[in-house]
Amino acid sequence: xxxxxxxxxxxxxxxxxxxxxxxxxxxxxxxxxxxxxxxxxxxxxxxxxxxxxxxxxxxxxxxxxxxxxxxxxxxxxxxxxxxxxxxxxxxxxxxxxxxxxxxxxxxxxxxxxxxxxxxxxxxxxxxxxxxxxxxxxxxxxxxxxxxxxxxxxxxxxxxxxxxxxxxxxxxxxxxxxxxxxxxxxxxxxxxxxxxxx
Numbered sequence: 001x002x003x004x005x006x007x008x009x010x011x012x013x014x015x016x017x018x019x020x021x022x023x024x025x026x027x028x029x030x031x032x033x034x035x036x037x038x039x040x041x042x043x044x045x046x047x048x049x050x051x052x053x054x055x056x057x058x059x060x061x062x063x064x065x066x067x068x069x070x071x072x073x074x075x076x077x078x079x080x081x082x083x084x085x086x087x088x089x090x091x092x093x094x095x096x097x098x099x100x101x102x103x104x105x106x107x108x109x110x111x112x113x114x115x116x117x118x119x120x121x122x123x124x125x126x127x128x129x130x131x132x133x134x135x136x137x138x139x140x141x142x143x144x145x146x147x148x149x150x151x152x153x154x155x156x157x158x159x160x161x162x163x164x165x166x167x168x169x170x171x172x173x174x175x176x177x178x179x180x181x182x183x184x185x186x187x188x189x190x191x192x193x194x195x196x197x
Contacts (some may be wrong), residue, residue, distance in 0.1 A: 007031060007043060008050045015054025016061075018108055019169045024051055024132075025104045025139040032143025040144065044137035051136075052129040055111045059124070062115025071116070071180065078196050081184040083117040094127050101131020104139075109172045113179050 014021045028047055032038070067076060086093045100110070107128065114124050183196045
């Protein structure tokens with residue numbers, strides 16, 4: 001039970017960080033590798049719940065800090081065009097988010113951008129929880145099976161900080177910046193790509 005609480009707290013904290021956090025799937029895969037006796041389903045459920053709460057926190061902070069404090073009125077109005085388009089396509093939006101949540105791709109930037117739209121959080125939280133529950137179970141299982149199959153010391157499994165990781169994190173932060181600079185009215189209504197003037 002203590003291990004489950006530690007995992008829950010660690011996953012929650014990792015998912016509140018806007019950038020430079022190790023991927024949750026990597027942490028869970030490592031935990032499954034170093035604790036092969038742990039119940040897979042309880043661990044996946046706790047991790048998915050913690051990750052969802054962490055991402056909700058991140059989206060909420062994005063709304064209050066970035067949208068309310070840092071963005072000007074014109075940029076907010078521009079993002080609201082995207083918000084209206086997503087609200088009018090709720091089923092497609094939730095479907096796309098569900099598919100994305102099954103992948104190991106980072107979601108922190110997605111939640112930061114989503115928070116800036118002020119859309120209802122359940123539109124992203126529900127598919128995220130379902131997708132992560134399934135994918136986390138897969139990563140934990142993979143870690144546990146690897147432990148059973150290989151004679152590897154868990155203490156020697158490497159870190160995540162590399163030039164590639166740092167460059168991708170900077171790249172995703174730039175994507176958030178560009179997200180606020182795209183003229184969404186032109187893209188969605190006029191079907192033309194241009195930057196916000």
